[in-house]
Amino acid sequence: MPGQKIRVLIAKPGLDGHDRGAKVVARALRDSGMEVIYSGLRQTPEQIVQAALQEDVDAVGLSILSGAHMTLFSRVVGLLKENQAEDILVFGGGIIPDDDIPKLKEIGVDRIFQPNAHTSDIIDFLKETLHEENH
Amino acid sequence: MDGADTDKATKQTVRKQGSPPNLASKQTPPIYTPEHLSQLDYQRDLGDPGEFPYTRGVYPDMYRGKLWTMRQFSGYGSAKETNHRCKFLLEQGQTGLSIAFDLPTLMGIDSDDPLSEGEVGNCGVAVDSLEDMEILFEGIRLDQVTTSMTVNAPAAILLAMYVAVADKQGVDRAKIRGTAQNDILKEFIAQKEWIYPPQPSMRLVVDSIEFCTKHLPAYNSISISGYHIREAGSTALQELAFTLRDGIEYVEACLRAGMAVDDFAPRLSFFFDSHNNFFEEIAKFRAARRLWAHIMRDRFGAKKEQSRMCRFHTHTSGYSLTAQQPANNVVRTTLQALAAVLGGTNSLHTSSRDEALALPTEEAARIALRTQQILAHESGVPDMADPLGGSYFVETLTSQLEEGAWGYFDKIDAMGGMIQAIEKGFPQKEIQEASYRHQKAVESKEEIVVGVNKCVSDDTLPIKTLHISPALREHQVQRLQTLRAQRNHQAVKQTLSELKGAAQSDQNLMPFLIHCVKEYATLGEICYTLKEIFGAYQEPSF
CATH class of the missing domain: 3.20.20.240 (Methylmalonyl-CoA mutase)
Structure with missing residues (x-):
């Protein structure tokens, strides 16, 4: 998307307070020139989707370390669909077992980054995917 | 022995091992010697x-x-x-x-x-x-x-x-x-x-x-x-x-x-x-x-x-x-x-x-x-x-x-x-x-994590991981609802109200909490009761 900054919502659904990863990712995306909104802790899927729509973001990054990802990620994806916003890219990270990744992809999560992923991988993923979509 | 120099030198070694940069300085001693401990007093330190x-x-x-x-x-x-x-x-x-x-x-x-x-x-x-x-x-x-x-x-x-x-x-x-x-x-x-x-x-x-x-x-x-x-x-x-x-x-x-x-x-x-x-x-x-x-x-x-x-x-x-x-x-x-x-x-x-x-x-x-x-x-x-x-x-x-x-x-x-x-x-x-x-x-590979940014290989076998069944919540909720139906409602209400009163005073809350739990007031009910008096924390953004 030439001339236009990528807008990303980094959100923490669920009850865990582990925001180390979310904050590092938010800052790295910001440092790479994207506009980043960080939701703060313990947001419901409804709050996250509302923020994504209001802020007109290109992507939503969900961070969760509690194990509630299957339930909460699918709620976010479902709510985006209900609001005709399935064009918003959804990616996620946290403590997510290998077996869950194909299931999450099936429900519409575009990409999962496991522990030890590099922020540069996330940046490349967003730039490449959003760039392709716009051409 | 110059204490300040020692300090600088040893601090650099710390940083090289991936430690706090606020301990960093420019010189690295190759080894540590008795001179580094010249200020150390056995009994005192x-x-x-x-x-x-x-x-x-x-x-x-x-x-x-x-x-x-x-x-x-x-x-x-x-x-x-x-x-x-x-x-x-x-x-x-x-x-x-x-x-x-x-x-x-x-x-x-x-x-x-x-x-x-x-x-x-x-x-x-x-x-x-x-x-x-x-x-x-x-x-x-x-x-x-x-x-x-x-x-x-x-x-x-x-x-x-x-x-x-x-x-x-x-x-x-x-x-x-x-x-x-x-x-x-x-x-x-x-x-x-x-x-x-x-x-x-x-x-x-x-x-x-x-x-x-x-x-x-x-x-x-x-x-x-x-x-x-x-x-x-x-x-x-x-x-x-x-x-x-x-x-x-x-x-x-x-x-x-x-x-x-x-x-x-x-x-x-x-x-x-x-x-x-x-x-x-x-x-x-x-x-x-x-x-x-x-x-x-x-x-x-x-x-x-x-x-x-x-x-x-x-x-x-x-x-x-x-x-x-x-x-x-x-x-x-x-x-x-x-x-x-x-x-x-x-x-x-x-x-x-x-x-x-x-x-x-x-x-x-x-x-x-x-x-x-x-x-x-x-x-x-x-x-x-x-x-x-x-x-x-x-x-x-x-x-x-x-x-x-x-x-x-x-x-x-x-x-x-x-x-x-x-x-x-x-x-x-x-x-x-x-x-x-x-x-x-x-x-940037300034710090090495084996298997992540060095010595990477794809040949690892997947390991079995433990999953929690979503049915667990249903069971837990059912049990909780049965408990709510069977306990002594009057006693729960009474102990929670006494807790609220105590929270407004400066009495120690522990005996009140023990009364509440013994009547099977739930954790959520107790925390909610205290929230009415104490309020909830909102993190300021930094």
Whole structure:
């Protein structure tokens, strides 16, 4: 998307307070020139989707370390669909077992980054995917 | 010997090992020599093990007298499943229990609350009422085990439940041993599972410390924790400094409440991380004991030896574990465990190899426990107290960390204390900076993580991971609803209303909480009642 900054919502659904990863990712995306909104802790899927729509973001990054990802990620994806916003890219990270990744992809999560992923991988993923979509 | 030069030189070595850049400087000494210790005074700075300032350990014979407690953190699913896992670990030779609670429990909400969806039983056991606690300890006499409960914002309520279980088992309260984590300050700083604002949160901590001092003399009323600060991304120095400064804050709060320092201080305990940098971690543990001894003697005038002793639990670093080549995590954990033992820990948790991926399986949990047992019974390491005492390098690092911590104490004192520092976002921002620097260093390969940014291979076999069934919440909710229907409604209402009244006064809340839980008021109901008086905490954005 030439001339236009990528807008990303980094959100923490669920009850865990582990925001180390979310904050590092938010800052790295910001440092790479994207506009980043960080939701703060313990947001419901409804709050996250509302923020994504209001802020007109290109992507939503969900961070969760509690194990509630299957339930909460699918709620976010479902709510985006209900609001005709399935064009918003959804990616996620946290403590997510290998077996869950194909299931999450099936429900519409575009990409999962496991522990030890590099922020540069996330940046490349967003730039490449959003760039392709716009051409 | 020029002290300043030594300082600069040794600090550079610390940085090269991936440590806090605020210890960095330009020269690196290739070796450490007696000159580095020219300022060190054996009696003043070290002392024999068991002697002030306890740098070398809190007991004269350390592990020859008594091995550290092997305390594996566990808990998942329902109370029944966790009861089974606890009994399994006790049968395997574990000597103390350590209970993990699920997030709804940690946040003080019930399993049937809409916010609990997807979270019930996931990272710990679900406890909604005394009934769950009774199931959790079914067949385990509370005078036969020591139990560490990792819970903070609602710690006073879980402690009330534990006391109620002991009462029902006919166990003398004086024989209840263990620890409630109960450290709310590090929640505001790092782990972020809070309910109430700092002041009423501190009141709950002080009330429970006062109650323990009077009625549970063998119970560690608080576990002042650096683990979460470190895992949130701090350096070793920041972990050390913020944790002990939190300790100072609790001591001051108890003194303000009218307690005498030597009445409560012997039961304050600490909890640290053991991370990758082997010698820096050992030095951190030694510095913690020296610092706390001085703080308690010089700042608070504590007279009892026990009041001056920093006794601590150590947990090997969960963050350091990699999702890639997870079998390698056994080796990381072994080194971290060794550092904790060489640093004189009083109790230890070793992490399981699969924790970067999911909850540990029984097999992975067993290997983690075996790691400690090999260290204890085969390595010969426990035969000698503080075997690294006198090492030019370790003593220099110990002194540097101590000095760095005093620097942080001065800064935080100047802000008016830890609560004020938290309100300014000071420790939070320090940690965020350190964590971002670390991430950048890994990505630029300035810091190496084997299997992640070096020695990468694709040939790892997938390991089995443990999943929690979503049906668990349904069962838990059903049981909770049955309980709500069967209990004495009038008594629940009455005890909750008395609790509310007490919260508005300055009475100690513990006896009121015990009344509530014995009538099977739920955790969520109790926390909600207190929220009506105390309000809820909103984190300012930094």
